[in-house]
Amino acid sequence: MNKSAIQTIAAQELARALELPLTSEQLDRLGKVFFVLSARMTSTAGTATFRGPSQGRVKLSLPIFTDPRNDDESNLRNTIRHELAHIAAPDGAGHGPTWKRIARSMGCTAERCHEMAVTRKTRRMFRFTCSCCSKELATIARAQMPSRIVQNRVSVCCRAVLRVKEVAN
Numbered sequence: 001m002n003k004s005a006i007q008t009i010a011a012q013e014l015a016r017a018l019e020l021p022l023t024s025e026q027l028d029r030l031g032k033v034f035f036v037l038s039a040r041m042t043s044t045a046g047t048a049t050f051r052g053p054s055q056g057r058v059k060l061s062l063p064i065f066t067d068p069r070n071d072d073e074s075n076l077r078n079t080i081r082h083e084l085a086h087i088a089a090p091d092g093a094g095h096g097p098t099w100k101r102i103a104r105s106m107g108c109t110a111e112r113c114h115e116m117a118v119t120r121k122t123r124r125m126f127r128f129t130c131s132c133c134s135k136e137l138a139t140i141a142r143a144q145m146p147s148r149i150v151q152n153r154v155s156v157c158c159r160a161v162l163r164v165k166e167v168a169n
């Protein structure tokens with residue numbers, strides 16, 4: 001899904017929520033909702049803020065929802081409903097019964113955790129072994145060895161050539 005498709009779905013979901021038979025206080029909170037698509041939010045699908053100057057802000061992860069693996073829009077709709085229920089529910093409701101009731105009335109599965117593909121930043125890892133005694137000296141994220149293991153590019157154990165192999169993270 002692209003950015004504008006996400007925005008369209010978010011607007012649809014908010015309009016839908018405002019039609020629900022909620023209390024005037026809950027509808028009032030929902031009336032203040034604005035959506036922010038965050039490029040930096042990489043491991044959380046959505047968040048809701050219901051206090052302070054950002055009150056009513058629903059943040060959605062761009063990396064997650066623009067990921068082709070999450071193209072099924074039901075995940076996005078479910079996340080939006082989850083966050084809108086947080087906005088409508090009173091402060092401190094958490095994921096308790098009040099939140100659950102509102103979330104379900106919005107058509108949310110009211111599951112706490114999302115099951116979407118998340119791309120984690122992977123670091124390339126390198127394993128260093130001594131070519132003489134085959135001792136594994138270190139597995140580190142850098143191709144450069146710390147001086148405690150290498151002296152003049154040879155192993156500290158045998159003063160032999162080091163073997164470097166990239167390993168799966």
Ligand SMILES: [Zn+2]
Binds near residue numbers: 082086095
């Ligand atoms: Zn939640």
Ligand SMILES: [Zn+2]
Binds near residue numbers: 130132155
């Ligand atoms: Zn050695």
